[in-house]
Amino acid sequence: MSLLSLSPTSLDLFPNGLLTLLAILITGLVLIIITCRNHKSNRKTLPPGPPGWPVIGNLFQFARSGKQFFEYVEDLIKIYGPIITLRLGSRTMIIISDASFAHEALIERGAQFATRPVETPTRKIFSSSEITVHSAMYGPVWRSLRRNMVQNMLSSNRLKEFGFARKSAMDKLIERIKSEARDNEGLVWVLRNSRFASFCVLLDMCFGVEMEEESIEKMDQMMTAILHAVDPKLHDYLPILTPFNSGERNRALKLRRELVNFVVEFIEKRRNAIRNPGGSDETASSFSYLDTLFDLRVVEGRETTPSDEDLVTLCSEFLNAGTDTTGAAIEWGIAELIANPEIQSRLYDEIKSTVGDRTVEEKDVDKMVFLEGVVKEILRRHPPTYFTLSHGVTEATTLAGYSIPVGVNVEFYLPAISEDPKIWPDPKRFDPNRFVLGREDADITGVAGVKMMPFGAGRRICPGMGMATVHVKLMIARMVQEFEWSAYPPGSDVNFAGKLVFAVVMKKPLRAMVKSRSRN
Numbered sequence: 001m002s003l004l005s006l007s008p009t010s011l012d013l014f015p016n017g018l019l020t021l022l023a024i025l026i027t028g029l030v031l032i033i034i035t036c037r038n039h040k041s042n043r044k045t046l047p048p049g050p051p052g053w054p055v056i057g058n059l060f061q062f063a064r065s066g067k068q069f070f071e072y073v074e075d076l077i078k079i080y081g082p083i084i085t086l087r088l089g090s091r092t093m094i095i096i097s098d099a100s101f102a103h104e105a106l107i108e109r110g111a112q113f114a115t116r117p118v119e120t121p122t123r124k125i126f127s128s129s130e131i132t133v134h135s136a137m138y139g140p141v142w143r144s145l146r147r148n149m150v151q152n153m154l155s156s157n158r159l160k161e162f163g164f165a166r167k168s169a170m171d172k173l174i175e176r177i178k179s180e181a182r183d184n185e186g187l188v189w190v191l192r193n194s195r196f197a198s199f200c201v202l203l204d205m206c207f208g209v210e211m212e213e214e215s216i217e218k219m220d221q222m223m224t225a226i227l228h229a230v231d232p233k234l235h236d237y238l239p240i241l242t243p244f245n246s247g248e249r250n251r252a253l254k255l256r257r258e259l260v261n262f263v264v265e266f267i268e269k270r271r272n273a274i275r276n277p278g279g280s281d282e283t284a285s286s287f288s289y290l291d292t293l294f295d296l297r298v299v300e301g302r303e304t305t306p307s308d309e310d311l312v313t314l315c316s317e318f319l320n321a322g323t324d325t326t327g328a329a330i331e332w333g334i335a336e337l338i339a340n341p342e343i344q345s346r347l348y349d350e351i352k353s354t355v356g357d358r359t360v361e362e363k364d365v366d367k368m369v370f371l372e373g374v375v376k377e378i379l380r381r382h383p384p385t386y387f388t389l390s391h392g393v394t395e396a397t398t399l400a401g402y403s404i405p406v407g408v409n410v411e412f413y414l415p416a417i418s419e420d421p422k423i424w425p426d427p428k429r430f431d432p433n434r435f436v437l438g439r440e441d442a443d444i445t446g447v448a449g450v451k452m453m454p455f456g457a458g459r460r461i462c463p464g465m466g467m468a469t470v471h472v473k474l475m476i477a478r479m480v481q482e483f484e485w486s487a488y489p490p491g492s493d494v495n496f497a498g499k500l501v502f503a504v505v506m507k508k509p510l511r512a513m514v515k516s517r518s519r520n
Helices: 016-026 031-042 059-065 069-080 099-108 121-127 140-152 156-161 163-183 190-207 213-230 239-244 246-275 289-293 308-339 341-355 369-381 414-418 465-482
Strands: 083-088 091-096 187-189 397-399 402-404 409-412 483-486 498-501 503-506 511-516
Touching: 059 069, 069 083, 069 091, 069 414, 091 099, 099 397, 099 409, 121 213, 121 246, 121 308, 140 289, 156 465, 163 187, 163 190, 163 465, 163 511, 187 190, 190 213, 190 246, 190 289, 190 308, 190 465, 213 246, 213 308, 246 289, 246 308, 289 308, 308 341, 308 369, 308 465, 308 483, 308 503, 341 369, 341 465, 341 483, 369 465, 465 483
Parallel strands: 091 409
Antiparallel strands: 083 091, 187 511, 397 402, 483 511, 498 503
16 A cells, blocks of 8 residues: 555645745746637547636635645545646646546556556655565566566465564554553554554564664655655746755755765665675564565676666555554454444354454454454545546547546546445445445456455555555554454544545544453
8 A cells, every 4th residue: 555646635724824925926928828729629538527727727626625635635636526626836637536536547448548647746856766566667677577576575374474574563453552541541542553564564564673673663754754755846837937946856855865964874774684694783674675686687688787776665654554554443343342332242142152252363353353444444434545546548548438648647536436426325434344245246356347446556556455454454453352452532422534644544543442451
C-alpha cells in the first residue's frame, strides 16, 4: 500500500489569497493564448468537468470551495458523473469513480493504463533515478524491480520466514499499550502504537539487522520528513513558479543527503553481516530485502545493479509503503470495534474458541472466519487512501467514449466504489457479516470484478497486499485478545471524520480506553 503517490489529495495546502494573486499575475502572461487554444480543442473530447481559468485551471475554484480535495471531487461527481476532468495548473486529471470503468481500464486493458505520470522535480530528488517500484514507468525496469520484490520478499513462503519479526513486533506492541495504559489510567493512542509496530516489522524485513530504539525513531522521523517533502506543492502545478522555489529545493536536497548518509550505514552493516556470517553482528537475520538488491540486474541481460543511492530509494519506499497505511487500518478497525461492541465481543469469542488461553499465533488467524470478515470490512469502509496511485496511459486511448491522452493523470476515487449502493447494500454500515455469510464475494484484487480496490487493481496493484492483510489480521487479533476497547470519554460516540496524512487517518486521532482481559 504505497503512499508516495502522485495523487492530488494534498492540494489542501494552497492558501486562497496566494492563489488569487497568482491568478491575476499569470493571466497577463502570453501563456494564456497557448493554454486557451489547447484547452478549447482538447476539452471537446475529454470527460466533462468544471470550466477553469486560463493557466491555473480549476485551482482557484478548489481553493475557494474551502473543502478537502476528496470532498470537492465528490461534489463534482454529483454534477458531472462518474468520469470527470479537472485541470490543476499544468496537470490534467481524469478522475474515475465507477467500478465498471475501473475494471475495464485496470483489468481488461491493464497494459494501456499501467504506467505512471512524470514525477515532479521534488520527487525526483528522492528517487535519484528511475529505479523505484512505485513510480517507475511501465517497462523492463519496473518489471525487474517488481518481480524481485514479489518473488523474493512477498511470496507466501517468504512471508512465513519473517514470522519471527511479526511476533517480536506484536509482543512489543502489547507491552507498549500496557505500559501506556498504566501511566494514563487506561488511555492509549491507537495510531501511534500501531504504526510503530508496523514500522518495526518492515525494518526487520528490509535491513535484516537489529536496531536500537533510538535508531528506529530516527529512521521513522526521516521517512516522515520525506513524505512531507514530496507532497505536491503549488509550483508542481504551476511550473512558472519554479524559479521562486530554490529554498524548498535546497531543503529537499539537504534532507536527501541526510537520508542517504544515515541509511547507508545500515546497508553497510548488512553487507558486512553477509560477508562475515557468524561474525560480530550476531543479531543479523538470515535474510532481508537488501539481500535481494545487492546483485540484482535491474534489466535482465544488462549489467546494471542498484547504486547505494538506489538502494536507499528502494528501502525508503519499502518502509513508507506499509507503515502509515497499516497503522491507519488498525486505527479505523479499533474505532469500528468500539462503535460496534457486539462485533468486538463476537470477534473475541472467535479468538477464544480458536486458541483458548494461549497467545494468538500467526497460524491461527487463517482459521478465523469472522476475523477475515472484519478485516475485509475495514478495508472496504476505510481504504488506505482516497485515490489509488496515479496512473497514466502508454498510448492515447478512450474510456467510456472519452479521450484519455498521454500525459494526463488517471485517478481512481476509491470511496465512490466501495460505498456504491448499487454494489453494496447499506454501504455506510460496518457489517463484517456481508463477507462471512456468503452474501458478498468481493475479490479485493478486482480480477473477477471491481467492488472494492483498497490496494489498487491490475498490473500496478500493490505488491504488498498479502503482507498488509497478514499484518492487519494479526495485529487486530492480538489487540482484541489482550484488551477490551471502549470509547473515551466513556459513553461518547466515535468521530469517524477522516483526513489525509500520507494515509487516510481519523481527523480526531483515536484515544481509547483499554481494559486487560483475563486469560482464564
